[in-house]
Amino acid sequence: MNRFKASKFRHTEARLPRREAWIGGIRAGSFASCGNHVKASCHWVAFNAEAAGVLGIVPLECKDGGKRTVSQLCCHSDVVTDFDFSPFDQLLLATGSADETVKVWRLPESGQDMPSGTGLTLGPGGHSVDLVLFHPTADGVLASGAGKGVTVWDVGQQQPLTALDSHGDQLQSLTWKRDGCLLGTSCKDKKLRIFDPRASPAASQSVPGHENNKDSRLLWMGSSDCLISVGFSQMREREVKLWDTRRFSGAMLTMALDTSPG
Structure with missing residues:
Protein backbone atom coordinates (compact mmCIF):
# COMPACT_ATOMS: atom_id res chain seq x y z
CA MET A 1 0.00 0.00 0.00
CA ASN A 2 1.28 3.46 -0.89
CA ARG A 3 2.15 5.31 2.30
CA PHE A 4 1.79 8.67 0.54
CA LYS A 5 -1.75 9.98 0.47
CA ALA A 6 -2.77 11.38 -2.91
CA SER A 7 -3.78 15.02 -2.84
CA LYS A 8 -7.40 15.76 -3.64
CA PHE A 9 -6.16 18.79 -5.59
CA ARG A 10 -3.96 16.80 -7.99
CA HIS A 11 -6.32 17.24 -10.94
CA THR A 12 -7.31 20.84 -10.28
CA GLU A 13 -6.54 23.57 -12.76
CA ALA A 14 -7.09 27.31 -12.98
CA ARG A 15 -10.11 28.41 -14.96
CA LEU A 16 -10.14 31.87 -16.44
CA PRO A 17 -13.38 33.84 -16.19
CA ARG A 18 -15.32 34.63 -19.32
CA ARG A 19 -13.75 37.34 -21.47
CA GLU A 20 -16.66 39.70 -20.82
CA ALA A 21 -15.74 39.59 -17.12
CA TRP A 22 -12.16 40.73 -17.73
CA ILE A 23 -10.92 44.23 -17.09
CA GLY A 24 -8.62 44.69 -20.05
CA GLY A 25 -7.16 47.26 -22.40
CA ILE A 26 -5.89 49.41 -19.53
CA ARG A 27 -2.42 50.97 -19.68
CA ALA A 28 -1.53 51.07 -16.01
CA GLY A 29 1.64 52.20 -14.32
CA SER A 30 4.25 54.87 -14.64
CA PHE A 31 8.03 54.71 -14.59
CA ALA A 32 7.99 57.29 -11.79
CA SER A 33 5.78 55.19 -9.50
CA CYS A 34 7.53 53.55 -6.54
CA GLY A 35 4.66 52.11 -4.49
CA ASN A 36 1.45 50.41 -5.56
CA HIS A 37 0.61 50.33 -9.25
CA VAL A 38 -2.86 48.85 -8.70
CA LYS A 39 -5.08 48.44 -5.64
CA ALA A 40 -8.68 47.27 -5.19
CA SER A 41 -11.45 47.66 -2.63
CA CYS A 42 -14.81 45.90 -2.67
CA HIS A 43 -16.16 48.60 -5.02
CA TRP A 44 -13.31 50.05 -7.08
CA VAL A 45 -10.01 49.19 -8.76
CA ALA A 46 -7.50 52.06 -8.77
CA PHE A 47 -4.40 52.07 -10.96
CA ASN A 48 -1.61 54.51 -11.68
CA ALA A 49 -2.24 56.11 -15.05
CA GLU A 50 0.42 57.45 -17.38
CA ALA A 51 -0.61 61.06 -16.89
CA ALA A 52 1.11 62.76 -13.95
CA GLY A 53 -1.12 63.22 -10.91
CA VAL A 54 -3.93 61.05 -12.27
CA LEU A 55 -5.37 57.71 -11.13
CA GLY A 56 -7.58 55.51 -13.27
CA ILE A 57 -10.67 54.24 -11.44
CA VAL A 58 -12.69 51.23 -12.63
CA PRO A 59 -15.76 49.69 -10.93
CA LEU A 60 -15.13 46.17 -9.68
CA GLU A 61 -18.63 45.02 -10.56
CA CYS A 62 -20.90 46.03 -13.43
CA LYS A 63 -24.64 46.08 -12.99
CA ASP A 64 -26.83 44.32 -15.54
CA GLY A 65 -23.81 43.13 -17.49
CA GLY A 66 -22.90 46.63 -18.63
CA LYS A 67 -19.52 47.67 -19.94
CA ARG A 68 -16.96 49.00 -17.48
CA THR A 69 -15.90 52.57 -18.01
CA VAL A 70 -12.58 53.98 -16.86
CA SER A 71 -12.86 57.22 -14.89
CA GLN A 72 -10.03 59.58 -14.07
CA LEU A 73 -9.34 60.94 -10.62
CA CYS A 74 -7.15 64.05 -10.86
CA CYS A 75 -5.37 63.74 -7.53
CA HIS A 76 -2.21 65.80 -7.44
CA SER A 77 -0.15 68.41 -9.25
CA ASP A 78 2.71 65.91 -9.63
CA VAL A 79 3.21 62.13 -9.97
CA VAL A 80 1.08 59.88 -7.76
CA THR A 81 3.70 57.71 -6.06
CA ASP A 82 1.50 55.46 -3.89
CA PHE A 83 -2.11 54.90 -2.82
CA ASP A 84 -4.12 52.68 -0.49
CA PHE A 85 -7.78 51.88 0.31
CA SER A 86 -8.97 51.96 3.91
CA PRO A 87 -9.76 48.48 5.30
CA PHE A 88 -12.67 50.03 7.24
CA ASP A 89 -14.26 52.16 4.51
CA GLN A 90 -14.10 50.70 1.02
CA LEU A 91 -14.76 54.10 -0.57
CA LEU A 92 -11.91 55.88 1.23
CA LEU A 93 -8.69 56.20 -0.79
CA ALA A 94 -5.41 57.79 0.36
CA THR A 95 -2.88 59.01 -2.20
CA GLY A 96 0.71 60.24 -1.88
CA SER A 97 2.58 62.30 -4.42
CA ALA A 98 5.82 63.96 -5.42
CA ASP A 99 4.03 67.27 -4.70
CA GLU A 100 4.80 66.52 -1.00
CA THR A 101 1.18 66.01 0.09
CA VAL A 102 -1.03 63.15 1.21
CA LYS A 103 -4.66 63.41 0.16
CA VAL A 104 -7.69 61.38 1.24
CA TRP A 105 -10.58 60.94 -1.17
CA ARG A 106 -14.11 59.61 -0.76
CA LEU A 107 -15.01 57.79 -3.94
CA PRO A 108 -18.67 57.64 -4.96
CA GLU A 109 -20.93 54.65 -5.18
CA SER A 110 -20.89 52.91 -8.57
CA GLY A 111 -22.40 54.92 -11.38
CA GLN A 112 -21.70 58.35 -9.87
CA ASP A 113 -19.17 60.96 -10.94
CA MET A 114 -15.68 61.07 -9.44
CA PRO A 115 -15.14 63.80 -6.81
CA SER A 116 -13.89 67.09 -8.22
CA GLY A 117 -12.21 68.14 -4.97
CA THR A 118 -10.17 66.35 -2.35
CA GLY A 119 -11.70 65.37 0.96
CA LEU A 120 -8.68 66.52 2.97
CA THR A 121 -4.99 67.22 2.50
CA LEU A 122 -2.20 66.24 4.91
CA GLY A 123 1.06 68.13 4.46
CA PRO A 124 3.12 69.41 2.75
CA GLY A 125 5.95 67.72 4.56
CA GLY A 126 9.02 69.02 2.75
CA HIS A 127 9.72 65.80 0.82
CA SER A 128 8.09 63.73 -1.90
CA VAL A 129 5.64 61.29 -0.30
CA ASP A 130 6.71 57.85 -1.49
CA LEU A 131 4.56 55.52 0.63
CA VAL A 132 1.08 55.54 2.19
CA LEU A 133 -0.49 52.69 4.15
CA PHE A 134 -3.63 52.52 6.31
CA HIS A 135 -3.45 50.91 9.73
CA PRO A 136 -4.98 47.41 9.59
CA THR A 137 -6.86 47.52 12.92
CA ALA A 138 -7.34 51.20 13.85
CA ASP A 139 -9.88 53.12 11.78
CA GLY A 140 -8.62 56.44 10.45
CA VAL A 141 -4.90 55.90 11.14
CA LEU A 142 -2.55 56.29 8.19
CA ALA A 143 1.24 55.99 7.86
CA SER A 144 3.11 57.95 5.21
CA GLY A 145 6.77 57.76 4.26
CA ALA A 146 8.57 60.80 2.86
CA GLY A 147 12.31 61.25 2.50
CA LYS A 148 13.95 59.73 5.57
CA GLY A 149 10.91 59.83 7.86
CA VAL A 150 7.58 58.17 8.64
CA THR A 151 4.56 60.08 9.93
CA VAL A 152 1.53 58.39 11.49
CA TRP A 153 -1.61 60.48 10.93
CA ASP A 154 -5.01 60.72 12.57
CA VAL A 155 -7.07 61.21 9.41
CA GLY A 156 -10.19 62.32 11.28
CA GLN A 157 -8.35 65.05 13.20
CA GLN A 158 -6.11 65.84 10.20
CA GLN A 159 -3.01 65.94 12.36
CA PRO A 160 0.05 63.72 13.01
CA LEU A 161 -0.06 61.29 15.91
CA THR A 162 3.70 60.74 15.87
CA ALA A 163 6.74 61.22 13.67
CA LEU A 164 9.14 58.28 13.83
CA ASP A 165 12.86 58.90 14.16
CA SER A 166 14.63 59.77 10.93
Whole structure:
Protein backbone atom coordinates (compact mmCIF):
# COMPACT_ATOMS: atom_id res chain seq x y z
CA MET A 1 0.00 0.00 0.00
CA ASN A 2 1.28 3.46 -0.89
CA ARG A 3 2.15 5.31 2.30
CA PHE A 4 1.79 8.67 0.54
CA LYS A 5 -1.75 9.98 0.47
CA ALA A 6 -2.77 11.38 -2.91
CA SER A 7 -3.78 15.02 -2.84
CA LYS A 8 -7.40 15.76 -3.64
CA PHE A 9 -6.16 18.79 -5.59
CA ARG A 10 -3.96 16.80 -7.99
CA HIS A 11 -6.32 17.24 -10.94
CA THR A 12 -7.31 20.84 -10.28
CA GLU A 13 -6.54 23.57 -12.76
CA ALA A 14 -7.09 27.31 -12.98
CA ARG A 15 -10.11 28.41 -14.96
CA LEU A 16 -10.14 31.87 -16.44
CA PRO A 17 -13.38 33.84 -16.19
CA ARG A 18 -15.32 34.63 -19.32
CA ARG A 19 -13.75 37.34 -21.47
CA GLU A 20 -16.66 39.70 -20.82
CA ALA A 21 -15.74 39.59 -17.12
CA TRP A 22 -12.16 40.73 -17.73
CA ILE A 23 -10.92 44.23 -17.09
CA GLY A 24 -8.62 44.69 -20.05
CA GLY A 25 -7.16 47.26 -22.40
CA ILE A 26 -5.89 49.41 -19.53
CA ARG A 27 -2.42 50.97 -19.68
CA ALA A 28 -1.53 51.07 -16.01
CA GLY A 29 1.64 52.20 -14.32
CA SER A 30 4.25 54.87 -14.64
CA PHE A 31 8.03 54.71 -14.59
CA ALA A 32 7.99 57.29 -11.79
CA SER A 33 5.78 55.19 -9.50
CA CYS A 34 7.53 53.55 -6.54
CA GLY A 35 4.66 52.11 -4.49
CA ASN A 36 1.45 50.41 -5.56
CA HIS A 37 0.61 50.33 -9.25
CA VAL A 38 -2.86 48.85 -8.70
CA LYS A 39 -5.08 48.44 -5.64
CA ALA A 40 -8.68 47.27 -5.19
CA SER A 41 -11.45 47.66 -2.63
CA CYS A 42 -14.81 45.90 -2.67
CA HIS A 43 -16.16 48.60 -5.02
CA TRP A 44 -13.31 50.05 -7.08
CA VAL A 45 -10.01 49.19 -8.76
CA ALA A 46 -7.50 52.06 -8.77
CA PHE A 47 -4.40 52.07 -10.96
CA ASN A 48 -1.61 54.51 -11.68
CA ALA A 49 -2.24 56.11 -15.05
CA GLU A 50 0.42 57.45 -17.38
CA ALA A 51 -0.61 61.06 -16.89
CA ALA A 52 1.11 62.76 -13.95
CA GLY A 53 -1.12 63.22 -10.91
CA VAL A 54 -3.93 61.05 -12.27
CA LEU A 55 -5.37 57.71 -11.13
CA GLY A 56 -7.58 55.51 -13.27
CA ILE A 57 -10.67 54.24 -11.44
CA VAL A 58 -12.69 51.23 -12.63
CA PRO A 59 -15.76 49.69 -10.93
CA LEU A 60 -15.13 46.17 -9.68
CA GLU A 61 -18.63 45.02 -10.56
CA CYS A 62 -20.90 46.03 -13.43
CA LYS A 63 -24.64 46.08 -12.99
CA ASP A 64 -26.83 44.32 -15.54
CA GLY A 65 -23.81 43.13 -17.49
CA GLY A 66 -22.90 46.63 -18.63
CA LYS A 67 -19.52 47.67 -19.94
CA ARG A 68 -16.96 49.00 -17.48
CA THR A 69 -15.90 52.57 -18.01
CA VAL A 70 -12.58 53.98 -16.86
CA SER A 71 -12.86 57.22 -14.89
CA GLN A 72 -10.03 59.58 -14.07
CA LEU A 73 -9.34 60.94 -10.62
CA CYS A 74 -7.15 64.05 -10.86
CA CYS A 75 -5.37 63.74 -7.53
CA HIS A 76 -2.21 65.80 -7.44
CA SER A 77 -0.15 68.41 -9.25
CA ASP A 78 2.71 65.91 -9.63
CA VAL A 79 3.21 62.13 -9.97
CA VAL A 80 1.08 59.88 -7.76
CA THR A 81 3.70 57.71 -6.06
CA ASP A 82 1.50 55.46 -3.89
CA PHE A 83 -2.11 54.90 -2.82
CA ASP A 84 -4.12 52.68 -0.49
CA PHE A 85 -7.78 51.88 0.31
CA SER A 86 -8.97 51.96 3.91
CA PRO A 87 -9.76 48.48 5.30
CA PHE A 88 -12.67 50.03 7.24
CA ASP A 89 -14.26 52.16 4.51
CA GLN A 90 -14.10 50.70 1.02
CA LEU A 91 -14.76 54.10 -0.57
CA LEU A 92 -11.91 55.88 1.23
CA LEU A 93 -8.69 56.20 -0.79
CA ALA A 94 -5.41 57.79 0.36
CA THR A 95 -2.88 59.01 -2.20
CA GLY A 96 0.71 60.24 -1.88
CA SER A 97 2.58 62.30 -4.42
CA ALA A 98 5.82 63.96 -5.42
CA ASP A 99 4.03 67.27 -4.70
CA GLU A 100 4.80 66.52 -1.00
CA THR A 101 1.18 66.01 0.09
CA VAL A 102 -1.03 63.15 1.21
CA LYS A 103 -4.66 63.41 0.16
CA VAL A 104 -7.69 61.38 1.24
CA TRP A 105 -10.58 60.94 -1.17
CA ARG A 106 -14.11 59.61 -0.76
CA LEU A 107 -15.01 57.79 -3.94
CA PRO A 108 -18.67 57.64 -4.96
CA GLU A 109 -20.93 54.65 -5.18
CA SER A 110 -20.89 52.91 -8.57
CA GLY A 111 -22.40 54.92 -11.38
CA GLN A 112 -21.70 58.35 -9.87
CA ASP A 113 -19.17 60.96 -10.94
CA MET A 114 -15.68 61.07 -9.44
CA PRO A 115 -15.14 63.80 -6.81
CA SER A 116 -13.89 67.09 -8.22
CA GLY A 117 -12.21 68.14 -4.97
CA THR A 118 -10.17 66.35 -2.35
CA GLY A 119 -11.70 65.37 0.96
CA LEU A 120 -8.68 66.52 2.97
CA THR A 121 -4.99 67.22 2.50
CA LEU A 122 -2.20 66.24 4.91
CA GLY A 123 1.06 68.13 4.46
CA PRO A 124 3.12 69.41 2.75
CA GLY A 125 5.95 67.72 4.56
CA GLY A 126 9.02 69.02 2.75
CA HIS A 127 9.72 65.80 0.82
CA SER A 128 8.09 63.73 -1.90
CA VAL A 129 5.64 61.29 -0.30
CA ASP A 130 6.71 57.85 -1.49
CA LEU A 131 4.56 55.52 0.63
CA VAL A 132 1.08 55.54 2.19
CA LEU A 133 -0.49 52.69 4.15
CA PHE A 134 -3.63 52.52 6.31
CA HIS A 135 -3.45 50.91 9.73
CA PRO A 136 -4.98 47.41 9.59
CA THR A 137 -6.86 47.52 12.92
CA ALA A 138 -7.34 51.20 13.85
CA ASP A 139 -9.88 53.12 11.78
CA GLY A 140 -8.62 56.44 10.45
CA VAL A 141 -4.90 55.90 11.14
CA LEU A 142 -2.55 56.29 8.19
CA ALA A 143 1.24 55.99 7.86
CA SER A 144 3.11 57.95 5.21
CA GLY A 145 6.77 57.76 4.26
CA ALA A 146 8.57 60.80 2.86
CA GLY A 147 12.31 61.25 2.50
CA LYS A 148 13.95 59.73 5.57
CA GLY A 149 10.91 59.83 7.86
CA VAL A 150 7.58 58.17 8.64
CA THR A 151 4.56 60.08 9.93
CA VAL A 152 1.53 58.39 11.49
CA TRP A 153 -1.61 60.48 10.93
CA ASP A 154 -5.01 60.72 12.57
CA VAL A 155 -7.07 61.21 9.41
CA GLY A 156 -10.19 62.32 11.28
CA GLN A 157 -8.35 65.05 13.20
CA GLN A 158 -6.11 65.84 10.20
CA GLN A 159 -3.01 65.94 12.36
CA PRO A 160 0.05 63.72 13.01
CA LEU A 161 -0.06 61.29 15.91
CA THR A 162 3.70 60.74 15.87
CA ALA A 163 6.74 61.22 13.67
CA LEU A 164 9.14 58.28 13.83
CA ASP A 165 12.86 58.90 14.16
CA SER A 166 14.63 59.77 10.93
CA HIS A 167 16.23 56.96 8.98
CA GLY A 168 19.81 57.04 7.78
CA ASP A 169 18.83 57.43 4.12
CA GLN A 170 15.87 57.32 1.75
CA LEU A 171 12.98 55.21 3.01
CA GLN A 172 12.16 52.30 0.66
CA SER A 173 9.19 50.48 2.19
CA LEU A 174 6.98 50.26 5.25
CA THR A 175 4.56 47.60 6.44
CA TRP A 176 2.15 47.24 9.36
CA LYS A 177 1.98 43.98 11.24
CA ARG A 178 -1.48 42.48 10.83
CA ASP A 179 -2.50 43.30 14.42
CA GLY A 180 -1.21 46.85 13.97
CA CYS A 181 1.12 46.84 16.97
CA LEU A 182 4.37 47.10 15.01
CA LEU A 183 5.60 48.89 11.91
CA GLY A 184 8.54 47.62 9.86
CA THR A 185 10.64 49.72 7.47
CA SER A 186 13.47 49.18 5.01
CA CYS A 187 15.83 51.92 3.97
CA LYS A 188 18.56 52.76 1.47
CA ASP A 189 21.07 52.65 4.36
CA LYS A 190 20.69 48.81 4.15
CA LYS A 191 18.95 48.49 7.53
CA LEU A 192 15.64 47.02 8.60
CA ARG A 193 13.87 48.69 11.52
CA ILE A 194 10.95 47.74 13.76
CA PHE A 195 8.90 50.48 15.45
CA ASP A 196 6.20 50.43 18.11
CA PRO A 197 4.69 53.85 17.32
CA ARG A 198 2.51 53.85 20.45
CA ALA A 199 5.50 53.43 22.75
CA SER A 200 8.31 55.49 21.24
CA PRO A 201 9.30 57.26 18.01
CA ALA A 202 12.63 55.43 18.14
CA ALA A 203 13.13 52.05 16.50
CA SER A 204 12.83 49.25 19.03
CA GLN A 205 14.99 46.97 16.85
CA SER A 206 17.39 47.56 13.96
CA VAL A 207 19.49 45.09 11.97
CA PRO A 208 21.52 45.06 8.74
CA GLY A 209 19.28 44.00 5.88
CA HIS A 210 20.37 43.42 2.28
CA GLU A 211 23.93 44.22 1.27
CA ASN A 212 22.90 46.22 -1.79
CA ASN A 213 21.08 49.55 -1.37
CA LYS A 214 18.84 48.99 -4.41
CA ASP A 215 15.11 49.04 -3.73
CA SER A 216 13.83 46.59 -1.09
CA ARG A 217 10.40 45.59 0.23
CA LEU A 218 9.11 44.24 3.55
CA LEU A 219 6.08 42.06 4.30
CA TRP A 220 4.80 40.51 7.53
CA MET A 221 3.85 36.84 7.33
CA GLY A 222 0.24 37.07 8.40
CA SER A 223 -0.16 37.60 12.14
CA SER A 224 3.12 35.86 13.01
CA ASP A 225 6.33 37.51 14.21
CA CYS A 226 8.10 36.63 10.95
CA LEU A 227 9.07 39.28 8.44
CA ILE A 228 9.99 38.77 4.79
CA SER A 229 12.35 41.16 3.04
CA VAL A 230 12.96 41.21 -0.71
CA GLY A 231 16.04 43.01 -1.99
CA PHE A 232 19.44 42.55 -3.61
CA SER A 233 22.71 40.97 -2.53
CA GLN A 234 26.13 42.57 -2.89
CA MET A 235 26.43 40.82 -6.27
CA ARG A 236 23.12 42.33 -7.42
CA GLU A 237 21.25 39.05 -7.13
CA ARG A 238 17.63 39.34 -6.13
CA GLU A 239 17.10 37.60 -2.82
CA VAL A 240 14.50 36.90 -0.16
CA LYS A 241 15.30 36.88 3.54
CA LEU A 242 13.14 35.55 6.36
CA TRP A 243 13.42 37.17 9.79
CA ASP A 244 12.08 36.21 13.22
CA THR A 245 11.53 39.55 14.96
CA ARG A 246 11.60 37.87 18.39
CA ARG A 247 15.29 37.12 17.69
CA PHE A 248 15.99 39.97 15.31
CA SER A 249 19.75 39.52 15.00
CA GLY A 250 20.18 37.66 11.72
CA ALA A 251 18.06 36.25 8.93
CA MET A 252 16.67 32.75 9.51
CA LEU A 253 16.77 32.04 5.78
CA THR A 254 18.29 33.66 2.68
CA MET A 255 17.29 32.52 -0.79
CA ALA A 256 18.64 33.89 -4.09
CA LEU A 257 16.00 34.29 -6.77
CA ASP A 258 18.02 35.08 -9.88
CA THR A 259 20.74 37.33 -11.24
CA SER A 260 19.62 40.83 -12.13
CA PRO A 261 21.31 42.60 -15.06
CA GLY A 262 23.72 45.35 -13.95
